Amino acid sequence: MEGIDKRALSCLDGEFPVCSRPFQVLAAEAGLTELQLLTTMEVLTDRGAVRRFGAALRHRTLGFTANAMVVWQVPDNRIEEIGSMLAQFPEITHCYHRRPAPDWPYNLYTMIHATSRAECQRIIDRAAQAAGQDQYLVLFSTEELKKTSLKYFNFI
Amino acid sequence: MPLDREDRLVLNALQQGLTITEEPYRELAGRVGLTEGDVLQRIHGLKERGLIRRIGATFDSQKLGFVSTLCALAVPSDRISEVAAVVNGYPGVTHNYLREHEYNMWFTLTAASEPELSRILQEIVKKTGINKMLNLPGIRTFKVNVKFNLSEV
Secondary structure, eight states: OTTOOHHHHHHHSSOOOOSSOHHHHHHHHHTOOHHHHHHHHHHHHHTTOEEEEEEEEOTTTTTOOEEEEEEEOOOGGGHHHHHHHHTTOTTEEEEEEEOOBTTBOOOEEEEEEESSHHHHHHHHHHHHHHHTOOOEEEEEEEEEEEEOOOOGGGTO | OOOOHHHHHHHHHHHHOOOSSSOHHHHHHHHHTOOHHHHHHHHHHHHHTTOEEEEEEEEOTTTTTOEEEEEEEOOOGGGHHHHHHHHHTSTTEEEEEEESSSSOEEEEEEESSHHHHHHHHHHHHHHHOOOOEEEEOEEEEEEEOOOOOGGGO
16 A cells, blocks of 8 residues: 555545535545545556446346345366356356355355346356356345445544 | 436446546536536436445455455344344445345455454354354455446336
């Protein structure tokens, strides 16, 4: 995090104002200049540290009510190939290789959003067929208990 | 109230992202062929209607030097809210979902260091008395791209 203005970072991790000069508004609240904030955002972006700068939508409200995490047990030597291939599916929003745990052999994790469970299942069937894998588990979500973005201010 | 064409344009453009510039909403307005005033008004409306969860920057915590993991707990059905209160009490827990499985509570945890991460997980086990826990740290990210094509809804 060298060279990153921590005060700037901690005002960028919150809600971005919806107004004509949002960087100026945020900067004024934090006692910084608009230019300091713009520069910090640019530095963070150049380092690949900004995953998204825009809107996160409430997908359930928009009709994407079905959400499944599918965990796959794939051979270690095919993780790269299958992970990259599953990542191509537009309906798959997240795809991670994770370390398995004792009695939990799953090493590839995908998140699927769709407008119904049946639609989710169709996507999963297509993904399983494309990957040539049948060792997987579908974990539908039933309730969102928490969803926030990280407040770095809590840590620095 | 259904989304009209302009709402969809604005939502899709907001998902594509804002530009790092003094007037990012003016830039977005130019992309979708609306005025800045119109875009600002529509965004306020979409937020009020609950369609936009948040506008802002989301950082890759690992690139900022943090560590994170995905965990699952096997929580008895009559203890869900009590255990959720303990887990959600940590600011490093950003997502927590109930899922249909014996391991039913799935959450992500970010911390400033590995020892801190382990300490929090041990504390959760101790506070809840639930020791059926999976700790599944990421090895590689193939994709994180949460965008919804609003022409479908």
